[in-house]
Amino acid sequence: MKSRCAARRTITRRRAGLDIDYTFERDGVSETRASSHYVLTAAEIRRLLERAGFSIESIHGDMAEPTPYELGSQRLVIVARS
Secondary structure (H helix, E strand, O other), rough: OOOOEEEEEEEHHHHOOOEEEEEEEOOEEEEEEEEEEEOHHHHHHHHHHHHHEEEEEEEEEEOOOOEEOOOOOOOOEEEEEE
16 A cells, blocks of 8 residues: 655635645545634734624733743743633
8 A cells, every 4th residue: 555645835815825636546546625724823813702702811822831922932832801
């Protein structure tokens, strides 16, 4: 059984997204599937949560230690309540 996966990536600037077409091949049969990923800023996520009725309690840059979120943080942790 011979398997292979190839991906074609396209960065879409107008909506800060990444479109990827994955092509999977197995035993001479290939199948292509599309995937889209979107990049949102912390401010955009905050606005989306607030529009959905959540209140933001805190925003952190890490789960282990509640350090403030800042540009370059490894993670974005938002604590919100409905």
